[in-house]
Amino acid sequence: MRGNGFFRQTWVVSLVLPWVLLGAGCSGPPREPDLLRVGNGAEPAALDPHLVSGVSEHRVLSALFEGLATINPATLEPEPAVAARWEASPDGLVWRFHLDPDTRWSDGTPVTAGDFVYAWRRMLSPALGSEYAYMLHCLAGARAFNEGQTTDFSTVGARALSDGVLEVQLDHPTPYLLKMQSHFAWYPVKAAAVEAAGRVDDRNNPWARPGTLVSNGPFRLVEWQPNDQIRLERNPYYRRAGSVRLPGIVFYPVDNQQTEERLFRAGLLDLTSTVPRYKIPVYRQRMPERLQSHPYLGTYFYRFNVTRSPLNDPRVRRALVMALDRKELAERVLKGGEIPADRLVPEGMAGYRPPEGIPYDPEGARQLLAEAGYPEGRGMRELDLLFNTSEAHRLIAEAAQRMWRETLGIRVTLRNQDWKVYLASMDSLDYDIARSAWIADVPDAVNFLECFLAGGGNNRTGWSSETYDQLIREAYREADQDRRAVLLARAEALLLDEAPIAPVYFYRWTFLMNPEVRGLVPNPLGFIRWTDLWLERQEGGE
Amino acid sequence: MIRYVLKRLAELVPVLWAVITIAFFLARLAPGGPFDAERKAPPEALRQIEAYYRLDQPLWKQYALYLWGVARGDLGPSFRKPGRSVTEWILLRLPVSLELGAYALAVALALGLAGGLAAALRPDTPLDRVLNAGALLGICLPSFLLGPLLVLVCALWLGWFPVAGWSSPAHKVLPSFTLGALYAAYLARLTRGSMLEMLGQDFIRAARARGVSETRVVLVHALPGAMVPVSAFLGPAMAGLFTGSFVVETIFFIPGLGREFVEAAFNRDYTMVIGAVIVYAVLVALLNLAADLVTAWLDPRIRLE
Numbered sequence: 073m074r075g076n077g078f079f080r081q082t083w084v085v086s087l088v089l090p091w092v093l094l095g096a097g098c099s100g101p102p103r104e105p106d107l108l109r110v111g112n113g114a115e116p117a118a119l120d121p122h123l124v125s126g127v128s129e130h131r132v133l134s135a136l137f138e139g140l141a142t143i144n145p146a147t148l149e150p151e152p153a154v155a156a157r158w159e160a161s162p163d164g165l166v167w168r169f170h171l172d173p174d175t176r177w178s179d180g181t182p183v184t185a186g187d188f189v190y191a192w193r194r195m196l197s198p199a200l201g202s203e204y205a206y207m208l209h210c211l212a213g214a215r216a217f218n219e220g221q222t223t224d225f226s227t228v229g230a231r232a233l234s235d236g237v238l239e240v241q242l243d244h245p246t247p248y249l250l251k252m253q254s255h256f257a258w259y260p261v262k263a264a265a266v267e268a269a270g271r272v273d274d275r276n277n278p279w280a281r282p283g284t285l286v287s288n289g290p291f292r293l294v295e296w297q298p299n300d301q302i303r304l305e306r307n308p309y310y311r312r313a314g315s316v317r318l319p320g321i322v323f324y325p326v327d328n329q330q331t332e333e334r335l336f337r338a339g340l341l342d343l344t345s346t347v348p349r350y351k352i353p354v355y356r357q358r359m360p361e362r363l364q365s366h367p368y369l370g371t372y373f374y375r376f377n378v379t380r381s382p383l384n385d386p387r388v389r390r391a392l393v394m395a396l397d398r399k400e401l402a403e404r405v406l407k408g409g410e411i412p413a414d415r416l417v418p419e420g421m422a423g424y425r426p427p428e429g430i431p432y433d434p435e436g437a438r439q440l441l442a443e444a445g446y447p448e449g450r451g452m453r454e455l456d457l458l459f460n461t462s463e464a465h466r467l468i469a470e471a472a473q474r475m476w477r478e479t480l481g482i483r484v485t486l487r488n489q490d491w492k493v494y495l496a497s498m499d500s501l502d503y504d505i506a507r508s509a510w511i512a513d514v515p516d517a518v519n520f521l522e523c524f525l526a527g528g529g530n531n532r533t534g535w536s537s538e539t540y541d542q543l544i545r546e547a548y549r550e551a552d553q554d555r556r557a558v559l560l561a562r563a564e565a566l567l568l569d570e571a572p573i574a575p576v577y578f579y580r581w582t583f584l585m586n587p588e589v590r591g592l593v594p595n596p597l598g599f600i601r602w603t604d605l606w607l608e609r610q611e612g613g614e
Numbered sequence: 615m616i617r618y619v620l621k622r623l624a625e626l627v628p629v630l631w632a633v634i635t636i637a638f639f640l641a642r643l644a645p646g647g648p649f650d651a652e653r654k655a656p657p658e659a660l661r662q663i664e665a666y667y668r669l670d671q672p673l674w675k676q677y678a679l680y681l682w683g684v685a686r687g688d689l690g691p692s693f694r695k696p697g698r699s700v701t702e703w704i705l706l707r708l709p710v711s712l713e714l715g716a717y718a719l720a721v722a723l724a725l726g727l728a729g730g731l732a733a734a735l736r737p738d739t740p741l742d743r744v745l746n747a748g749a750l751l752g753i754c755l756p757s758f759l760l761g762p763l764l765v766l767v768c769a770l771w772l773g774w775f776p777v778a779g780w781s782s783p784a785h786k787v788l789p790s791f792t793l794g795a796l797y798a799a800y801l802a803r804l805t806r807g808s809m810l811e812m813l814g815q816d817f818i819r820a821a822r823a824r825g826v827s828e829t830r831v832v833l834v835h836a837l838p839g840a841m842v843p844v845s846a847f848l849g850p851a852m853a854g855l856f857t858g859s860f861v862v863e864t865i866f867f868i869p870g871l872g873r874e875f876v877e878a879a880f881n882r883d884y885t886m887v888i889g890a891v892i893v894y895a896v897l898v899a900l901l902n903l904a905a906d907l908v909t910a911w912l913d914p915r916i917r918l919e
Contacts, residue, residue, distance in 0.1 A: 115877075117694055117695045117696065118695060118696045118697050120696065120697060123696050123697075125651065125653070125655075198658065198662050199662060199666070200662070201659050201660075201661075201662030201663035201665075201666055202659060203649075203651070203655035203656075203659050203663075205656070205659060206656050206659070218658065218659075219658045220658070275663070275666055275691075275696045275697075276691050276696050276697055276698075276699070277697065278697045278698065279697075280697060281697065297869065298698075298703070298706055298707075298869065299707070299869035299873060299874065300780065300869040324867070326778075326867050327864075327877075328864045328865065328867070330762065330865075331777075331778050331864065331865055331866070331867050334762075334765055334769075334770065334777045334778060335777050335778055335779075335867070337770060337777070338769060338770060338776070338777040340776070340777060340778075340779070490880070491646075491880060492644070492645065492646025492647070492650055492880070492881070492882050493644070493645040493646055495646050495650040495651070495652065496645040496646040496647075496650060497645070499650070499654075508652075509652070510653075529654030529655070529656065529657065530653060530654050
């Protein structure tokens with residue numbers, strides 16, 4: 073029995089030591105039954121409303137700040153927020169906002185009209201280089217100021233008539249002006265807070281951190297541990313502090329879908345940012361009450377590079393679209409409840425009546441292709457289909473590849489690239505067909521359609537049409553809602569007729585929610601109005 | 615000894631320069647830039663941003679400015695995350711990765727050494743075969759499989775440990791084990807091999823013949839010699855453990871440097887990528903130096919000059 077005693081000792085030590093070293097006592101995570109725990113996807117790049125662009129930042133900022141108006145998640149109509157009321161001139165170009173006198177910053181000082189002017193000036197200052205400054209370009213003179221053509225901010229249509237009255241002059245009628253006010257680009261910031269930490273237009277001004285970030289929304293920032301958590305508590309100075317039912321929110325930047333789902337399953341998250349695709353059927357079957365899936369103002373589509381033959385022929389492009397069985401893609405390939413798309417602008421745009429879409433029509437597609445000189449795909453070169461690395465994009469691309477081969481006899485090779493490489497390829501038009509998507513910034517059809525203006529940064533197809541550009545520009549100037557909607561619908565009809573894109577499906581907003589969370593109103597904007605929410609924790613549950 | 619250490623540290627300077635240079639130009643060679651996005655920013659905004667980060671200047675000048683910054687200890691601002699400098703990010707994240715690495719090292723040492731010794735002391739018994747099989751499994755199981763498996767069994771089914779996170783000691787058990795398992799397996803095999811070799815040596819037989827107790831034979835006579843290959847292995851292994859594991863940090867939602875590094879690479883956050891590379895280079899160099907010193911201390915035949 074040589075070494076038996078020693079073996080026993082080492083064995084026991086080996087089992088016990090690691091746990092002793094770790095000081096393991098199974099204390100478990102802190103129990104915080106009052107707080108709403110939200111899985112928030114990517115780590116926010118910043119909490120400065122003038123320097124961010126993503127969804128995860130929007131989630132946090134919409135709890136910290138409040139704009140002039142908010143959106144009612146049920147009706148998608150604007151509602152008063154910091155502005156208690158407003159009036160517009162008959163031509164819709166001059167707006168006067170009357171601020172709620174109870175509105176305060178989280179340090180207790182009042183929010184004034186001047187704070188909005190200050191924030192918009194900062195947002196538009198060229199030196200800051202804000203990526204979302206263009207959202208303010210509907211203000212008269214804003215574009216010129218933003219592009220550095222003038223340094224005189226008095227040329228921009230934003231004026232504080234008094235502490236409580238803000239006057240806005242628009243460059244062109246903007247029917248969604250009020251709805252835009254819930255977007256972070258329009259939030260006010262407090263001058264003293266920004267400038268105490270650094271230069272007003274310095275991108276690296278560190279004011280937006282716990283201790284120095286002053287905000288005016290229902291919650292205020294308590295703690296920000298990057299890549300770990302962002303902790304908010306109810307803002308006692310909020311204008312309607314009494315109506316806020318959540319004592320606080322903790323945002324967890326869980327960028328891995330599987331990890332987020334496991335945290336949810338373990339009861340450590342109340343809301344998730346998304347659901348792994350393969351888990352959707354599982355939840356639908358076993359815990360349907362936890363699975364939330366709602367229509368969403370986003371479209372998944374393919375771009376065609378119209379600068380290359382044979383895709384420079386609209387008949388070829390339309391044939392490719394008509395050969396795509398989008399119903400099958402949505403129902404058999406994706407299976408997440410996505411809605412097959414036959415046009416670009418999704419349902420749910422106020423007042424917008426969409427034109428006829430591009431149907432699935434294999435026979436018509438074959439005919440069009442023959443007319444273009446490629447009967448049954450003969451004489452057609454092999455096309456490449458570009459997408460960024462992702463399982464879902466690959467599945468869709470493979471299905472599309474099969475449909476095009478079987479229906480049209482066109483051979484397509486798949487090319488997947490890392491995200492930034494893929495963006496660079498699209499920008500330099502180094503592709504034939506590319507996977508793409510657009511999510512609405514504001515619930516208005518123009519937000520989708522203006523992407524395809526000639527030479528726009530989001531066009532990325534090489535396609536342009538003077539008639540199209542003219543329709544969009546007319547719509548910009550049109551004050552009458554109905555006529556504006558007609559102009560936009562004509563533009564979309566033209567876009568679909570020329571088909572520089574192939575609509576694939578409309579997104580759904582799919583996430584997991586603990587049934588203890590109450591008051592969330594699903595809406596196609598994916599917008600969570602945090603003041604609506606409360607928690608009804610089950611006895612003994614966490 | 616001190617001269618040797620100083621010499622090794624001095625050698626670090628040209629190595630770091632080479633690492634920075636290669637990292638700088640490789641990062642720029644990759645297609646796409648930090649400010650490319652699916653919704654493209656207006657050209658004027660992009661121009662301003664690039665001017666702010668000096669991306670509009672010739673590459674050689676950016677390189678010179680960056681080197682000058684590093685020489686003064688300034689790793690520059692993060693391109694994608696305004697408001698915090700790269701140095702600040704590293705100081706925030708590196709301690710977490712170091713902590714995780716230390717626990718994983720403890721797991722690796724405890725399980726690896728004990729397992730290896732136990733197997734060496736009872737070679738060719740069922741116990742040895744079980745330990746061997748365990749080690750083989752540890753080597754074969756990648757952490758992206760082992761991690762979720764451990765979570766499924768130990769956290770979701772048995773409820774012993776939290777699913778993910780990094781706040782309490784209990785949170786740290788599964789990630790440390792996941793990260794340490796592979797190294798424990800290597801260590802066990804290495805320890806078993808070198809221990810068996812040691813126990814077969816003449817001086818061990820002589821010691822036993824003199825009636826030295828078995829525990830003393832193993833711990834005092836055989837163990838130090840058997841640790842020489844182990845300590846040589848530990849240098850690079852520790853570098854691997856301490857620099858943070860992207861996979862383990864992602865699975866367990868740990869705010870370490872590994873996650874930051876990979877995210878920065880995907881986002882083309884140039885300064886953040888090069889900053890992390892510098893930290894890694896320094897860590898690898900220092901840990902290798904430490905391993906060399908320990909090996910020399912264990913084995914008097916090795917001369918450090």
